[in-house]
Amino acid sequence: MKPIYQRIADDLREQIADGTLPPGAKLPTEADLREKYGTSARSTVRQGLSLLVNEGLIVPQRPKGYFVREIRPLVYRPQDEFRRKPPEVDIYTHLLASTGDERRPAQDIEVSIVEPGPTVRKRLQLSETDLVAVRRRTRRLDGEAYNLNDSYAPLSLVEGSEWMTPADVARGTNTVLAELGRELVRALDEIYVRMPTPEEVRRLDLGPGTPVAEHVVTTFAADDSPVQVTINVVPGDRHVIVYERVKDPRDEDRPRSNWGAE
Amino acid sequence: MKPIYQRIADDLREQIADGTLPPGAKLPTEADLREKYGTSARSTVRQGLSLLVNEGLIVPQRPKGYFVREIRPLVYRPQDEFRRKPPEVDIYTHLLASTGDERRPAQDIEVSIVEPGPTVRKRLQLSETDLVAVRRRTRRLDGEAYNLNDSYAPLSLVEGSEWMTPADVARGTNTVLAELGRELVRALDEIYVRMPTPEEVRRLDLGPGTPVAEHVVTTFAADDSPVQVTINVVPGDRHVIVYERVKDPRDEDRPRSNWGAE
């Protein structure tokens, strides 16, 4: 016999999965569940609900009750190359249309000079004593934070340039880098999936049970030396990360190009 | 004043972060903590510990105690993993090297015919009555599951072909698709970050507090019609996802290609 709290979680999880409890629906109260499962110790019911909270399926809204989580994923496209008329447009217009998206973007920008952490130092190939400049941005949609975007560049490169302006740079900071002789021609993306730190929970106002993707972009100049590292922290419940790939003719001589299939 | 259970979690989290409690270390027992924080209700202590469990920082090993999670087979060595030329190669050789390179890969393959779920149906542009074939694979390294890889194709396309062989296909299933006149030339990747379902926890033997990336690859033929959908479920604690991008000359006419920086 399964423990009561697991039965509670399993039953509710199934109701959420099959649509009996659609997104936004109110769940039974703790008292309801206590009665229904004959347990009558609140902790047992709460233990079951906490499973679902930590799975990101429900959120408690005190003192209104528990509600099925509503997700509004935004498309997060590290790439920017959609020039065919692709079927994926259907997928995403659908995703976005269903959320009725007229949210206004905004962002906070802070620029400072710091000692790089090991992640940044390694990717920028800096020595122990080198300093970096960092543009920290918290990007919002109608006030709701939806990702963190911290760009790091060697201080020796960007010092005194417009890159360090703590405001939007109309022609783009990458244009500034190009003007400094460091045009970006190649990028390496690494994506780590993990639970957020308390700091990230605070900055992004994350609910419990929300994992994040840490998206580290290292960009290189034409001589293959690194120019900039950007660390994006994107909440799993607010984004889908999208890439498009086209068959590269240079792959022809390879035995199998697997496309992620095997 | 913060609640006791949060103080417990905060204190332990800090000790884990600063190395006082290194990976693999044993935490104080519930009884120890009860005494130390003067709370003497087990539930309070357990509430604090459960925070850390759900953050993926610690794991309970009954009845030995709680231990700091040992993970991140992806931690980079302070070496030259970012050399010139294709850096991603270095990352992966490093990844394998750091995990003890002699692990033998294996996989279970099952093939069946099912009604597609909405995710698959939409991406394959199927009607309500169309069926799909699915190759479900659980891929292992020395017995430890490290990802799930389910490929879906229209039954009408692959029926009777080698694609449906429930075993490794030496020349690759994509070659089989090419022989069927549906060579894959383009792919759309979507990455969703979320907590795993109980089913995934079981198949991948995930610890608590381990998020997953659901990596959906839709592949297209030369005529831009979808051929196959592959859903990879990859545990966050065992993988880093890497893409490399090269500046596309066709992007020149665009005002700003952002490289993920803004």
Next chain:
DNA sequence: AAGTGGTCTAGACCACGCA
């Protein structure tokens, strides 16, 4: 046998949003 965490009981008081 001892010690650990897993589950559960039967209460208590509090903080907060809403009617």
Next chain:
DNA sequence: GCGTGGTCTAGACCACTTA
């Protein structure tokens, strides 16, 4: 003021692993 979830008390018995 009422109902909700948030926190906490002070116990109980059980399952499992190791000594």
